[in-house]
Amino acid sequence: MTALFGPNTSPIHLAAPGPKLLALIVLILAVSWSPLAGLALTAALYALAFKGLTRFFNQLWALKLLIALITIPQLLFGTPWTTVFDSTLRITDAMLLATLFSLTTKTQALLDSIEGALNSKPLRPLTRLGLKPETVSLAFAMTMNAIPMIMKFVGQIKEAQSARGLKPTPVRMTIPLLVASLKYSDEFAEALTARGVEV
């Protein structure tokens, strides 16, 4: 989801991040009522944003493992296939819509919106309860930023295990990935401190 944003001039790219985030939430709730119609609507939004459906199918293909992970256990436990189909479609719709949002929204604009919203009158009481808008937006940015790093670690661990004749499996990768992520978080925290971030 990180920094997938690419410059474009579609109405979806140009929409303000705050209302767009609200629309995303509403759409995700709405597609739950009719997942198949929701998928068609999502495809139409991708077509509007990217002048075609190539991006839509690329993102759908990227979700294949997740779809398999959601579907197979349900089928194995004997859940009726119509229920499995509906629930998988709902999650796929939500993932595709969330990806569309990050593909069409500049991170900084989104962070400004989050800060703006938390500083707005209706949500201002939350700041009195200790919720700092800048901390929330920074946490959001950091989460987005951590994704490519974790993907990089996954690639490095896979390569290292393959080089030593091991077939990388999720179980074998868990501990090295955890160690690499913890080391990264330590170094990242130090870099944040050095740049004057106090949270």
Place this chain on the structure above:
Amino acid sequence: MLIEFDAVSVAFEGKTALDNVSIKLDQQRIGVIGLNGSGKSTFARLLNGLVQPTSGTVKVGGINPTSDARAARRQTGFIFSNPDVQIIMPTVIEDVAFSLRGAGLSKDEVQAKALASLKRFKIDHLADQTAHSLSSGQKQLLAICAILVTEPKLIVADEPTALLDLVNSRRIAQALLSDLPQQIVVVTHDLELAAGCDILLRFADAKIVQVGEPATVIQSYLAENA
């Protein structure tokens, strides 16, 4: 700016990382060399309060980084060896602009300053790119831009060329040794970079064992570790 260490010691979990170091430095380009674990990085981290002394006092431009870490970090920019961990925001321009949060500037001013900082190192054409997709050399230049945009008085670089190839190492060395008006403290294993400094400190066993002209210090370092 005067850097003063007065009987500074640092210990981590019973292990001495720096042992009773006292020195005064006001040179423009200060190099720090030594074997791994000799205390170089601890020395560098004391300059902006990333590490606190167990005993003794550090002062940088009159500011004590232990008691006034915020002021110390405002005047001191820090460059790490791994450029990946220094990236906070997803895109190049956003990462540089991040440094100016809370500076009281308008959005347009922040954007203009960030872009000017990127232009200085000729990476403004990468402004809208994903920061993690850059090469290691470009990421390290981005880290320098993100620090320079806040106009620090001192830049501390801890092995800034460790993960870079020859071309990128030379580009970073050129930036640190020639292009920047700031005072620089550079911790390095790159003897070519160390040779370009005004003064060199050599660390061994948590102590400064030699201070002097880079050529002389490098010669004895090589001789001792031959």
